[in-house]
Amino acid sequence: MVEELSHQQILRYSRHLLMPEVGLQGQLKLKNSSVLVIGTGGLGSPVALYLAAAGIGRIGLVDYDTVDSSNLQRQVIHGTSTVGKLKVESARDRLTDLNPDIQIDIFNEPYTSENALRIAKDYDVIIDGTDNFPTRYLTNDVSVFLGKPNIYGSIFRFDGQVSVFYAKEGPCYRCLFPEPPPPGLVPSCAEGGVFGVLPGTIGTLQATEAIKILLGIGEPLIGRLLLYNALDMSFDFVKLKKNPNCRVCGPNADIKELIDYEEFCGVPGHHADDTSAGAGWDITPQEMQERLKLDPNLLLLDVREPHELEIVSIKGAKNIPLGEVAQRMSELDSAEEMVVFCKRGSRSARAIEILSSAGFKKMKNLKGGINAWAEEVDTSLPLY
Amino acid sequence: MTTLRIPTPLRAYTSGKGEVQVTGAKISEALTDLTNQFPAIKPHIFNEGGELRPFVNLFVGENNIKDLQGVDTPIKDGEKIMLIPSIAGGNYG
Numbered sequence: 001m002v003e004e005l006s007h008q009q010i011l012r013y014s015r016h017l018l019m020p021e022v023g024l025q026g027q028l029k030l031k032n033s034s035v036l037v038i039g040t041g042g043l044g045s046p047v048a049l050y051l052a053a054a055g056i057g058r059i060g061l062v063d064y065d066t067v068d069s070s071n072l073q074r075q076v077i078h079g080t081s082t083v084g085k086l087k088v089e090s091a092r093d094r095l096t097d098l099n100p101d102i103q104i105d106i107f108n109e110p111y112t113s114e115n116a117l118r119i120a121k122d123y124d125v126i127i128d129g130t131d132n133f134p135t136r137y138l139t140n141d142v143s144v145f146l147g148k149p150n151i152y153g154s155i156f157r158f159d160g161q162v163s164v165f166y167a168k169e170g171p172c173y174r175c176l177f178p179e180p181p182p183p184g185l186v187p188s189c190a191e192g193g194v195f196g197v198l199p200g201t202i203g204t205l206q207a208t209e210a211i212k213i214l215l216g217i218g219e220p221l222i223g224r225l226l227l228y229n230a231l232d233m234s235f236d237f238v239k240l241k242k243n244p245n246c247r248v249c250g251p252n253a254d255i256k257e258l259i260d261y262e263e264f265c266g267v268p269g270h271h272a273d274d275t276s277a278g279a280g281w282d283i284t285p286q287e288m289q290e291r292l293k294l295d296p297n298l299l300l301l302d303v304r305e306p307h308e309l310e311i312v313s314i315k316g317a318k319n320i321p322l323g324e325v326a327q328r329m330s331e332l333d334s335a336e337e338m339v340v341f342c343k344r345g346s347r348s349a350r351a352i353e354i355l356s357s358a359g360f361k362k363m364k365n366l367k368g369g370i371n372a373w374a375e376e377v378d379t380s381l382p383l384y
Numbered sequence: 385m386t387t388l389r390i391p392t393p394l395r396a397y398t399s400g401k402g403e404v405q406v407t408g409a410k411i412s413e414a415l416t417d418l419t420n421q422f423p424a425i426k427p428h429i430f431n432e433g434g435e436l437r438p439f440v441n442l443f444v445g446e447n448n449i450k451d452l453q454g455v456d457t458p459i460k461d462g463e464k465i466m467l468i469p470s471i472a473g474g475n476y477g
Contacts, residue, residue, distance in 0.1 A: 130472070131472060131473055132472050133470070133472045136472055154470075154471045154472060154473060155471065155473040156391075156392055156393055156471035156472075156473040157392045157393070157473075158392050159391050159392040159393070159471065161468075161471065176441060176448075177438075177439055177441075177470045178438050178439075179438045179439055180439060180470060180472075181437070181439045181469070181470055194473060225468070227391075227466070227468065229391075229392070229402070231402070232402060236389075236466065237446065238443045238446050238447070238448065238466065238468070239446045239447055239448070239451075240448070241448070241451050243450075323396060
């Protein structure tokens with residue numbers, strides 16, 4: 001236990017010390033607290049920055065990715081100079097610069113059923129800054145089993161949700177969402193896009209809740225869900241109750257230990273390859289280039305949205321957005337060979353599933369999508 | 385007339401509308417009106433058996449219909465209905 005602040009720290013935290021709700025005792029509480037941040041992306045960036053600035057004594061960061069240029073539109077903890085570096089190292093360096101007084105623990109590994117309890121057990125509060133259902137259910141269950149608050153934030157395009165799931169005092173994530181949606185029904189941020197400032201708003205709200213809980217002040221979002229829409233600039237609150245049938249925190253809970261979350265959600269999680277249509281369907285950019293040399297009229301079906309064609313397109317390709325494939329397949333000739341593509345290969349894989357169940361056979365899925373084509377064949381095209 | 389709030393992920397099926405005006409004295413009637421106006425949204429809310437999908441939550445005012453009378457929950461004048469889906473976004477990877 002640290003029991004006093006240095007002169008330098010008193011100056012650094014003076015705007016906190018001036019407020020009776022925090023004060024010297026509150027600041028010491030923060031200094032003796034620890035928070036685990038799962039993910040150092042859009043949500044984790046503002047969360048970790050504000051927690052470090054507030055003087056949380058120990059912050060754990062979990063991520064296994066490296067910084068990419070396409071992250072910088074929203075992941076403000078990273079910078080141009082750290083593109084290509086490990087995200088946890090890039091984040092640690094930025095946080096140490098912001099506040100050299102605090103301890104940063106880094107975990108350069110995916111958060112899984114094997115390591116999650118070990119990683120999380122020594123922290124007071126867990127922050128969910130993940131972007132996929134398996135890791136969200138895992139984060140929830142770990143928090144329930146360890147009896148720790150789970151500060152939940154989630155985003156999609158212009159919508160955000162925030163709550164504090166703390167099974168000791170209120171509902172957990174599974175009380176609200178007992179099951180994830182079936183795979184493919186909700187597109188990911190990589191496919192659907194995200195308004196860059198949105199995770200800033202949601203992550204900052206998560207950091208607010210974490211700091212309040214550590215200080216023991218105010219009304220935490222336990223039993224309430226905040227719904228934010230950036231386009232409407234609307235904040236709505238709804239009440240959440242504990243679900244008596246909840247499988248992890250209910251009185252008759254039957255899930256007593258961590259499970260296989262990828263199986264539960266029906267989707268591959270970390271390092272997932274959702275860009276393959278399966279054996280026999282895939283074609284590499286080089287193979288497609290060879291095919292086009294033999295048959296320049298080979299039908300190319302682009303299943304991206306019309307506004308994506310403005311970013312980059314392949315000349316001569318026919319555009320039917322994935323959402324319209326089922327209705328417009330009469331425009332296609334099942335006797336004619338075609339290559340289906342999108343940005344990365346996952347929407348085209350779903351288009352192939354749809355067409356295949358309607359009897360189409362002569363199709364290939366461009367592996368890696370137009371981005372792989374731009375990287376490996378036509379380097380005059382931009383990546384996005 | 386009641387206002388039904390549509391979240392971004394489902395606006396693709398309501399011609400981009402964030403709010404839809406529906407009629408009905410209870411939730412089931414309001415949802416029938418919604419799916420009549422926008423048939424494409426139906427499979428995203430109901431399963432093949434016609435039941436609400438478990439990951440879709442409907443709130444009347446501040447309360448989850450699961451904590452009230454389910455789809456039989458009555459709608460009072462001026463109460464707003466919100467559809468709340470699970471979203472996973474964020475930027476982990």
